[in-house]
Amino acid sequence: MAVVSVRNLHVAYGTLEVVKGVDLDVAQGEKVVIMGPSGSGKSTFLRSLIWLVKPRQGRILIDGVEVRQETLREVRKRVGFVFQHYNLFPHLKVVDNIVLPLVKVHKLPYKEAVARAREALSLVGLEDKANAYPLQLSGGQQQRVAIARALAKNPKVLMLDEPTSALDPELVEEVLQVLEDIARRGTTMLIVTHEVDFALDVADRVVFFEGGKIVEEGPVEILYNPRTERFRQFLRRLH
Ligand code: ADP
Ligand code: MG
Numbered sequence: 001m002a003v004v005s006v007r008n009l010h011v012a013y014g015t016l017e018v019v020k021g022v023d024l025d026v027a028q029g030e031k032v033v034i035m036g037p038s039g040s041g042k043s044t045f046l047r048s049l050i051w052l053v054k055p056r057q058g059r060i061l062i063d064g065v066e067v068r069q070e071t072l073r074e075v076r077k078r079v080g081f082v083f084q085h086y087n088l089f090p091h092l093k094v095v096d097n098i099v100l101p102l103v104k105v106h107k108l109p110y111k112e113a114v115a116r117a118r119e120a121l122s123l124v125g126l127e128d129k130a131n132a133y134p135l136q137l138s139g140g141q142q143q144r145v146a147i148a149r150a151l152a153k154n155p156k157v158l159m160l161d162e163p164t165s166a167l168d169p170e171l172v173e174e175v176l177q178v179l180e181d182i183a184r185r186g187t188t189m190l191i192v193t194h195e196v197d198f199a200l201d202v203a204d205r206v207v208f209f210e211g212g213k214i215v216e217e218g219p220v221e222i223l224y225n226p227r228t229e230r231f232r233q234f235l236r237r238l239h
Contacts, residue, residue, distance in 0.1 A: 009058035036209030080150030140171030
């Protein structure tokens, strides 16, 4: 069964149509990388899957549950989301940034939440920063905390929107390394990224978005040999 299943998805801002009829399935354990030019609707697409932007039309199933107003809370509990900007609470310690949603949203007992938070921090190699404040950390470390926060809820699927594109170049690698480790553990992942080497290492499938549509998709080999001229041109410009 697909963990994420999307049919005929349409999303608009006012009169601006941004996602124009997208179908996508992500199987259990699968890693799907989404690429595409700026403004092609990648972020809108990803956000709309958990109704951070409400779609105009289409059907979304997450872990077998149809996304609707009544199921939204449950659905969001099953999705770990990592944004381009890490969105940590600056006045909370690292560990409390992770504990807070576990207690408030997931209703875990505090002690269990702390144990989960520490476990998640160890997965991203930051156990020793549990009591630091976000602004005492580098951008790469902050993004690793955001990843730990998303993982701590034991999500059915981890969605990441350009997780390294706001980072200084020298901090990108540590975050990609952490994501590779997570991928290897079998987590289902849907990732918007332009990191080709990363995609080649972890992705099972690559999806190329343009103009709010999937223009091309296939196994990672399409990165070496794209079928469409548009994807070929896009990839050429990345280098
Ligand atoms: P991408 O992530 O591929 O760069 P986005 O989904 O961010 O693309 O944006 C797709 C289009 O939607 C762009 O034209 C962008 O200007 C527009 N857009 C994005 N967010 C909003 C918003 N909150 N309100 C209005 N227009 C938006
Ligand atoms: Mg984007």
